[in-house]
Amino acid sequence: MSRFLLSSHLQNARHSLRSNRSRTLLTILGIAIGVASITTIMSLGDGASQVVAQQISNLGGNLAIVRPGPSRTNFLTDITVPQGQNYATSTLTDSDVAAISALPHVKEIAPISVINSTITGQHSAPAGTPIVSTTPALSSVDGLQLDVGQFLDSNISQNTAVVGSNLARIIFGTTDALGQTAYIRGYNFTIIGVLKPLNQPINYNNIDFDNAIIIGQDIGRQLSNGSAQIQQINIRSDSAANLTSVVSSINKTLSAQHFGDKDFTVLANSDISQPTSELFYAVVGVTTSIAAISLFVGGIGIMNIMLVSVAERTREIGIRKAIGAHTTDIVWQFLIESLALSLSGGFLGYIAGYGLAFMISTALPFYPSFNWQIAAVSFGLSVLIGTIFGLYPAVRAARKDPIEALRYYS
Amino acid sequence: MTESTNTPVIVLRGLKKHFGVGDAEQYALDGVDLTINKGEFVTIMGPSGSGKTTLLNVLGLLDTSIEGDYQLEGRAVNTLSKRQLARIRSRQIGFVFQSFNLINRLTVIENVALPLTYKGGLSHIKRLKKASEMLATFHLNEREYFLPYQLSGGQTQRVAIARALVNNPSIILADEPTGNLDSRASHIIMEELSDLHQRGNTIIMVTHNPDLTTYASRVITMLDGKIASDTDSLLGQPSVEFKRPLAMVVRPSTDNQAANSQTKPVVTTLSKVDRRKLKVAVRKRQQIAKNRAPARHAEEYHQ
Numbered sequence: 051m052s053r054f055l056l057s058s059h060l061q062n063a064r065h066s067l068r069s070n071r072s073r074t075l076l077t078i079l080g081i082a083i084g085v086a087s088i089t090t091i092m093s094l095g096d097g098a099s100q101v102v103a104q105q106i107s108n109l110g111g112n113l114a115i116v117r118p119g120p121s122r123t124n125f126l127t128d129i130t131v132p133q134g135q136n137y138a139t140s141t142l143t144d145s146d147v148a149a150i151s152a153l154p155h156v157k158e159i160a161p162i163s164v165i166n167s168t169i170t171g172q173h174s175a176p177a178g179t180p181i182v183s184t185t186p187a188l189s190s191v192d193g194l195q196l197d198v199g200q201f202l203d204s205n206i207s208q209n210t211a212v213v214g215s216n217l218a219r220i221i222f223g224t225t226d227a228l229g230q231t232a233y234i235r236g237y238n239f240t241i242i243g244v245l246k247p248l249n250q251p252i253n254y255n256n257i258d259f260d261n262a263i264i265i266g267q268d269i270g271r272q273l274s275n276g277s278a279q280i281q282q283i284n285i286r287s288d289s290a291a292n293l294t295s296v297v298s299s300i301n302k303t304l305s306a307q308h309f310g311d312k313d314f315t316v317l318a319n320s321d322i323s324q325p326t327s328e329l330f331y332a333v334v335g336v337t338t339s340i341a342a343i344s345l346f347v348g349g350i351g352i353m354n355i356m357l358v359s360v361a362e363r364t365r366e367i368g369i370r371k372a373i374g375a376h377t378t379d380i381v382w383q384f385l386i387e388s389l390a391l392s393l394s395g396g397f398l399g400y401i402a403g404y405g406l407a408f409m410i411s412t413a414l415p416f417y418p419s420f421n422w423q424i425a426a427v428s429f430g431l432s433v434l435i436g437t438i439f440g441l442y443p444a445v446r447a448a449r450k451d452p453i454e455a456l457r458y459y460s
Numbered sequence: 461m462t463e464s465t466n467t468p469v470i471v472l473r474g475l476k477k478h479f480g481v482g483d484a485e486q487y488a489l490d491g492v493d494l495t496i497n498k499g500e501f502v503t504i505m506g507p508s509g510s511g512k513t514t515l516l517n518v519l520g521l522l523d524t525s526i527e528g529d530y531q532l533e534g535r536a537v538n539t540l541s542k543r544q545l546a547r548i549r550s551r552q553i554g555f556v557f558q559s560f561n562l563i564n565r566l567t568v569i570e571n572v573a574l575p576l577t578y579k580g581g582l583s584h585i586k587r588l589k590k591a592s593e594m595l596a597t598f599h600l601n602e603r604e605y606f607l608p609y610q611l612s613g614g615q616t617q618r619v620a621i622a623r624a625l626v627n628n629p630s631i632i633l634a635d636e637p638t639g640n641l642d643s644r645a646s647h648i649i650m651e652e653l654s655d656l657h658q659r660g661n662t663i664i665m666v667t668h669n670p671d672l673t674t675y676a677s678r679v680i681t682m683l684d685g686k687i688a689s690d691t692d693s694l695l696g697q698p699s700v701e702f703k704r705p706l707a708m709v710v711r712p713s714t715d716n717q718a719a720n721s722q723t724k725p726v727v728t729t730l731s732k733v734d735r736r737k738l739k740v741a742v743r744k745r746q747q748i749a750k751n752r753a754p755a756r757h758a759e760e761y762h763q
């Protein structure tokens with residue numbers, strides 16, 4: 051198809067879509083909704099990743115983490131199988147932790163378990179407040195800073211705890227909670243430190259430390275009757291340059307420990323920032339279904355309108371053929387028209403999706419992100435839908451017998 | 461007037477075209493032998509259903525499922541690919557239909573520029589420029605940005621002729637171009653066509669109006685898918701003097717308003733019109749057309 055013919059088809063498409071504004075608008079609604087939901091979720095998801103990526107890069111580029119369960123390789127399992135803390139039984143064990151800490155270039159290591167139980171100080175903590183059971187190394191591995199007091203220490207009593215600043219305010223009424231006592235399952239914990247506010251509800255630990263209480267690993271295991279599972283192991287290499295070799299030796303060691311089962315995932319730096327929370331994947335799942343349904347319905351709408359349009363223009367097709375249009379010219383004419391429909395739907399959806407994302411982000415600690423991938427996905431989906439659902443009407447138009455078409459008096 | 465040369469542009473031998481299968485099979489064209497030379501102005505007459513439109517569709521390469529031989533400018537049509545056929549339709553053939561000639565959504569100028577689009581190689585601006593020039597020769601330049609529904613029937617057909625001509629085709633095929641027009645508008649269209657004829661185009665026109673055959677250099681009558689009479693076969697022989705009346709049977713046609721008013725078959729004769737007289741008549745009409753042209757168009761704008 052020549053350049054001139056293309057521009058003529060484009061002009062024709064614009065013309066015919068404009069002449070039927072309300073019909074056009076209704077037709078592209080499905081595509082617009084589909085693309086909007088995808089744009090919203092991708093821009094917010096990526097915004098969240100960027101927040102985490104920023105946190106990780108602030109840590110100095112030498113962080114690796116190990117999570118239970120195999121790594122995700124495709125999007126579908128991504129959104130249907132949550133990872134990390136959601137595993138009923140973690141595949142990570144204390145001996146894994148020991149094996150990793152013995153590896154060269156491993157500077158620090160902190161396993162994290164999360165226990166759910168009621169916490170009471172002067173007041174009760176909200177349900178679902180995480181009890182983080184870990185080792186003293188966590189403070190330096192994650193760069194946690196204390197507002198007052200000190201972090202966990204293996205040389206002092208295990209009945210001690212560090213609280214997040216917000217939780218301190220909730221259960222003790224003050225952030226100056228040193229010496230207060232928290233009760234968990236009949237155990238008493240003396241507060242020896244309060245964390246500086248982090249304001250990082252989204253992070254690679256999936257724990258909001260501002261609203262968490264941190265206790266030692268041994269007492270954590272006691273108080274959960276041994277059911278506390280290691281949901282993540284955070285590791286720092288001795289330098290950023292050695293991180294890659296540390297990751298590969300962790301992979302080797304754990305493979306050996308697990309008899310070859312790849313039931314763990316080692317992530318380094320930017321890979322860590324992929325969102326992992328169950329809520330996020332639930333939202334992605336719902337959004338993807340909405341998007342898929344809207345795109346399909348939108349595609350059917352386009353096909354329907356294009357079939358109507360082909361029928362309406364039977365005589366026109368006859369005339370065009372009589373004055374020299376080839377079959378492929380007619381196919382392109384109608385295909386470009388359906389592409390124009392789906393692309394305007396996609397464009398509208400892209401804009402609306404960002405609008406929605408910004409509205410939602412007012413309730414979130416981060417902004418939706420702009421990147422070419424989201425634009426490419428929106429564009430690609432629109433082209434795909436326009437082509438798939440526009441091809442049949444276009445071919446039908448082109449197949450019309452010119453004689454029959456010319457006998458058709460509209 | 462340009463003489464028709466002896467270069468055949470269209471040669472049909474034993475041409476047949478059937479619709480339907482089995483019991484429903486019916487020959488719309490049933491053995492047509494016809495040679496049309498370059499520069500001829502042929503009118504085809506005949507009752508409704510006699511195969512005139514079918515013949516034009518075959519000649520215009522819209523219908524290629526035919527039996528028999530069709531040679532267009534020396535090339536056998538059945539050897540051409542679909543793309544080649546489309547190319548020939550685009551460059552060598554101009555179509556004018558009875559009605560609904562124009563694409564309603566497009567302006568007059570876009571309609572005229574359309575064949576240039578399919579021919580390729582010209583930018584949009586250049587296409588419009590060429591279309592505009594073409595419209596100017598039909599005194600329609602003030603109607604360029606009108607939509608088809610804003611035109612009178614006569615104007616619509618002149619736009620259709622402008623469109624048929626924009627690619628400089630050598631053959632114009634017109635299927636009852638005046639079928640929906642009153643006699644005055646019909647004559648305007650006929651004058652345009654005979655103008656084209658003068659400039660050397662080959663014109664093949666179907667009509668129900670016997671008056672219009674005087675514009676033509678040759679009149680063919682069809683009946684039941686066959687050629688019933690052809691002035692050329694008689695006029696072609698120089699020794700034959702036209703003393704005998706050449707009868708042309710024109711049955712009342714269902715798709716022609718003018719003919720509908722008549723209930724009985726009409727017999728028109730070309731009796732006293734011999735070849736020379738026919739030529740003189742045509743020339744006279746052309747002279748009249750030329751003299752009348754500016755006034756005619758001025759009149760039309762006020763319609």
Ligand SMILES: Nc1ncnc2c1ncn2[C@@H]1O[C@H](COP(=O)(O)OP(=O)(O)O)[C@@H](O)[C@H]1O
Nearest residue numbers: 479480487488507508509510511512513514515
């Ligand atoms: N597409 C078609 N299908 C079936 N029969 C057709 C078709 N087109 C034309 N015919 C038949 O062929 C014959 C000739 O038709 P046509 O060429 O349109 O006649 P005319 O133009 O002389 O009035 C008629 O009997 C008509 O019914």
Ligand SMILES: [Mg+2]
Nearest residue numbers: 512513514635
């Ligand atoms: Mg007809």
